[in-house]
Amino acid sequence: MARKETSESENPGRLKQIRLAYQMTKRVDPKVGLIVAAVGIVTFGAFLAIGFLIDHPIWAGILGFLLAFLLMAIIFGRRAEKAAFGQMEGQPGAAAAVLNNIRRGGWVVTPAVAANRHQDVIHRAVGRPGIVLVGEGNPNRVKHLLAGEKKKMSRVVADVPVTEIVVGDAEGQVPLRKLQTALLKLPRVMTKNEVRTVNDRLRALGDLISNMPIPKGPMPKNIRMPKGR
Template sequence: MAKSTDSAASSPSTRDALKAVKAAQRERRQQERLRAREDKAGSRTRKKATRKPGIFKQLREVFSMTRAHDPKVVLWMALAFVGVLVLGLVIGLLVGNWITWLLIAIPFGVLAAVVIMNRMAERAAFARIDGRPGAAGAALSTLRRGWIVPEQPVAVSPKTQDAVFRAVGRPGVVLITEGPTNRVRPLVDKERRNMQRFLPNVPIQVVATGHGEGQVELHDLAKTLRRMKKTLTKQEVQAVDKRLASLGASRMPIPKGVDPYRARPDRKAMRGR
């Protein structure tokens, strides 16, 4: 009788303990689900933040930037679109099926407007960086295949921030200057002399960027280099670039004002004083 009484007394407490354990398990599962939802929402937010903008958003941003620099972009785009439509309409009237040709001309008109916008956007981008240090290097980055352009300039004036960039292609070695012609001439002459000693048979040309007489504007720089006469083969271009790279690596940086050939050892330090 005592055993049955004890078991009966202990059964409610056991049931309460089981209920408490189950409640704790349910609460833990709910917290895990909530944490999983938060992690999933955070991952979606990170993906949206790192996702590249779509093509329409990119076109809208380019159009806004170009319009801020040159409001006439709307007029030129409209003229390009209407011009293509008129051309398609004329062809359709001559053929006798103007509706079909008009429908064909619509996407080509949109394409022509986008091409006009891209051309004017490129000019606007160059206008924004014009006059800043490194603008010529940014313009050289638009060169396509066949040209080897180092990211850093080959010569820089610390005082005036004038710079000389280098491009190696089939026309040979082209030095592109950034700054007033008279002020940057010593940097160009020094760099040309150094290269002529190691590349005696390679043509070395100089192109000055700017808005003065005899200078090339940034948006015409890549076009000017591509129009140069080609004198080297692709294999020779690679060989010239490797030669210039080894020449630049062989230059040891020496602190200004120190002549290593006249440096004298500290004799007191050598004697341990």
């Protein structure tokens, strides 16, 4: 009885997610409904016509209905994904949202390990391919942030391969929609234990830097340091 109630409560949640995804996609892609429906109708109609030709319209219709539903789901999923990335592109932190989707693949993602007042930011992902630094923002400023982060990490993980990725559509950059694929295509060079060790080192480095005493304001000019006795 409890299982039945659970499944009934889950279905409205899933339907609501699908409805919200469709509404979001339609705002960016107004023709998504017509395209998905056309794919389904054409696929089902083609199989039904073949069924009449071979004198098995019922079986062909069932097969056509299932295949039409599958194709409609695939087309809608791709267009919904494209619409989602289109809305995120250019937004601060968009790359971090994409990187969070690869956590289940054994990656450890740390958003915003470096940033500046212009909202250029560096995210770090550690996995079996090594360390991946992902920068988003102005390419020239991001370049300096990447260099600074690599120098900082070299204190504790100098022997670990580091891959730099700048998100964007210019030459040499990786589009946001292809970021996850780019990371998953990297060759694996470390074991799971080595990944864990690297993460522990980087975490310790972050704790050390965050605990360093930092002056809460500008240093006064012409200050005289006390002479040692």
